[in-house]
Amino acid sequence: MITSELKDFTYTFGEIDKIDAIGFLSRVKQSPEQFKQGKVVLVTASTPLKASRGEGKTTTTIALIDALRRRGVDAAAVLRQPSMGITAAGSKGGASGGGKSTLSHPEIADWGLTGEMARIADAQNLLVAFCEKAVDDGILSDILIPRVSETPSRSLRSVRVDGGKLAERFVLTPASEMMQIVTLSRSVEEIAERVGNMIAGTAPETGAPVQVKDFVDVERIIRVIGNAVQPAYMESGEGSPVYIHCGPFGNVSLGIPGLTAVDMACALHDVVVVEAGYGADAGGQKWLDIASREFGAQWPAAAVVVTRATTWRDDPQLQWRYPFAVNRLEELGIASFPMINLWEGEDGEVPQLRQTAAELGFRNPIAGNLWRDGGEGLVAQLDEFIDVVNNADGSIRPDSNLSRDFMDTVTWICEKAYGVPSDRVIEKDGFAQILSEEKQRAEQVGIDFDSLAVLPVKSPATMTDNDAAPESERTVTLKKVEVHAGAGLVHVNVTTSLTTPMPKIV
Structure with a gap:
């Protein structure tokens, strides 16, 4: 055909x-x-x-x-x-x-x-x-x-x-x-x-x-x-x-x-x-x-x-x-x-x-x-x-007309895609340091960090840290950031997920 x-x-x-x-x-x-x-x-x-x-x-x-x-x-x-x-x-x-x-x-x-x-x-x-x-x-x-x-x-x-x-x-x-x-x-x-x-x-x-x-x-x-x-x-x-x-x-x-x-x-x-x-x-x-x-x-x-x-x-x-x-x-x-x-x-x-x-x-x-x-x-x-x-x-x-600020974009995604408002988006210990290092790395190669598209890395089976929690208690935890300068993306790890080869075929 x-x-x-x-x-x-x-x-x-x-x-x-x-x-x-x-x-x-x-x-x-x-x-x-x-x-x-x-x-x-x-x-x-x-x-x-x-x-x-x-x-x-x-x-x-x-x-x-x-x-x-x-x-x-x-x-x-x-x-x-x-x-x-x-x-x-x-x-x-x-x-x-x-x-x-x-x-x-x-x-x-x-x-x-x-x-x-x-x-x-x-x-x-x-x-x-x-x-x-x-x-x-x-x-x-x-x-x-x-x-x-x-x-x-x-x-x-x-x-x-x-x-x-x-x-x-x-x-x-x-x-x-x-x-x-x-x-x-x-x-x-x-x-x-x-x-x-x-x-x-x-x-x-x-x-x-x-x-x-x-x-x-x-x-x-x-x-x-x-x-x-x-x-x-x-x-x-x-x-x-x-x-x-x-x-x-x-x-x-x-x-x-x-x-x-x-x-x-x-x-x-x-x-x-x-x-x-x-x-x-x-x-x-x-x-x-x-x-x-x-x-x-x-x-x-x-x-x-x-x-x-x-x-x-x-x-x-x-x-x-x-x-x-x-x-x-x-x-x-x-x-x-x-x-x-x-x-x-x-x-x-x-x-x-x-x-x-x-x-x-x-x-x-x-x-x-x-x-x-x-x-x-x-x-x-x-x-x-x-x-x-x-x-x-x-x-x-x-x-x-979305904000080009990385954190604003992340919290916007959490609210619109997962139903969790910005005041319940949590940063894991060390997240701010990783974010700072990745921003610096992007700037050193002449890339505007905030211009990169934000790609959440997350569990395929859950939208929040605990989907079974009442709506008023659901949270999203930000864990890690990684720049993919070639793809034009910046990954942000939320909830749980594995990008490595998995321990078993699920």
């Missing part, structure tokens, strides 16, 4: 197609009137009760585009590449849908696709190898770029090399700065500039930060990244178009697919369904506050907020999280449709769930057992959704 507009930019890699999206977008830029201006629909979710159990966002995304195309809407999906360590290992689904709502060849997507994840890991690990040589050459005294691994391994949580003389650390490939750079960049030149801006380590005598471009031929890294810059084209089981690009996790990284893939899909289709990782407080928040506000991605015309029926109801202390997610999006002017992903035996609960949704002031929920019924189960429920998307005129834009 590759469209004729893409033929010159597509080649077959193994059993799937790869697309030179960057080259294609240069054609779009030259003659924009010849292409579509598709509208983005965001698929996000409630924060799950357990981080290891997905709510069904990818299954919903695939079912939704299949249903829309059955209704005559030119719809496509843009997904992230699954990670070998968590999703493809089978502990929370393969991130390629399931049942009748899946890709035509899910095993290809789940087990490496065309190797983008490995290419990105190789590129960052090669950088670390250059840094190790720079230590020997007296250019660096330490290394600030971590090695990466896609596969969880407890032994990688604490590593010393070179006979124990040099400490190194590992992060998961989906959490790496190289992954963020490829995800956000819209040209090879931009990738090269960003890689060069990464902070490699500190100088031996002065302790000043040293950037990659100061001692590395960045072109060598670009060659290793190779075709990871190119989205993969696949199809759903019903033949609907699906573009897959990049794979950052939503809690410890961006949680969004590559922006080149989204831009390309918007030039080719009327509706582009983008799945953001984990919940509305994670990948959903980052699509809005980073991809849209900071990097010019489309503001969603509508959103679909997925939940399992059990996640929504079963724990009275956590019931507040799903209404909070839906209402927050509605307050931003994004028409948000509750999507109840039914499991076997739950069909009879739909009337009660619809009544509860009405009492909460939600739009009429879309509900179905998408594993069993696929897009067919949604076709008759999409009238209001299609009307909203068709009538979205793009007049609503993200607020561009």
